[in-house]
Amino acid sequence: MRAELPFNSIREINWYLYKLGLFPAKAPSLTVKSGGDYIKQALHSRYKNAPEKVSLEINHLHQHFESEAIPDDIFNWVDLSNERQCTWLFLDLRNIMLASWLDENFLVERSMNSRCMDIVEQQFIFPRVELFVNSNPDKISRAIAFFDVLESEKRYKINYIYWLMRSWKIIDKQNYLLKWLDKKNNEQIDWVMEYLSKQESFVSLKNACMPVANVSKYSILVSAVDLFNHYEPKNTPRLELLIIKMKKAWSQKKHRDGLKGRKAYNVIMSTDAKQKLKVIADARDYKQNETIENLINEAYEKHLVEKKRKN
Incomplete structure (x- = not known):
């Protein structure tokens, strides 16, 4: 009979805990050693009147895991960087x-x-x-x-x-x-x-x-x-x-959403002004309506500065 559980990984520890119905409060922080100790202690407590069953249970668990567990590398086709x-x-x-x-x-x-x-x-x-x-x-x-x-x-x-x-x-x-x-x-x-x-x-x-x-x-x-x-x-x-x-x-x-706070206007201007507007818009890489709005804002800011200077 196998005397000790071959605790090789947290994965095996988790599997044994599940099969035995053991879910300690600190399970998420278990290590291989602490998990193994917990399982052995639980089995000896469970079979305190029949200690010979501990070895039988341990042997059965190990064989069960070996036969049922999927290979560790079965997900090697998954790219962990993806x-x-x-x-x-x-x-x-x-x-x-x-x-x-x-x-x-x-x-x-x-x-x-x-x-x-x-x-x-x-x-x-x-x-x-x-x-x-x-x-x-x-x-x-x-x-x-x-x-x-x-x-x-x-x-x-x-x-x-x-x-x-x-x-x-x-x-x-x-x-x-x-x-x-x-x-x-x-x-x-x-x-x-x-x-x-x-x-x-x-x-x-x-x-x-x-x-x-x-x-x-x-x-x-x-x-x-x-x-x-x-x-x-x-x-x-x-x-x-x-x-x-x-x-x-x-x-x-x-x-x-882009139209919020905006309103359509019909503006009549000369052909010459329209051509100049296009030149300015192209130079600034803006749409023509955006260019008009920017020119107005620039003129308004200049007006405020001049007004403040005069006062």
């Missing part, structure tokens, strides 16, 4: 865990064992698989934790991950839909997120726009579109029409 790819993967798995609108057929079609619905129904039954992430490596760690917790055969997990890899190769080519967005324009990003959140006929798109701590709204928006193409590839034309409509709505909003 914010879009990492966020897409993380949000895809988050949606499976949290979205009640996904039915069993969705998962079965993607080579997943129907038992994975256990985790959907219980909504994050493993506390250590958190929605809080600080970096792209964090997102991949959450993805691995998701599959560690998933009550499904190892082959189904691997099949699904390979399906994700194939899906990304297709999705990666569809990055043109939101290229018009300015990632530094918070007003625009907020407006687009609100616009998409109201699209009742695009359920997966609406749910994908849920915020995530420490993940930029822009990244979530891009991933929301990626996820829609991921879930509903046949509806990509519908999505393209929606984005065209949304882009036009944004342009109209900006136009209306």
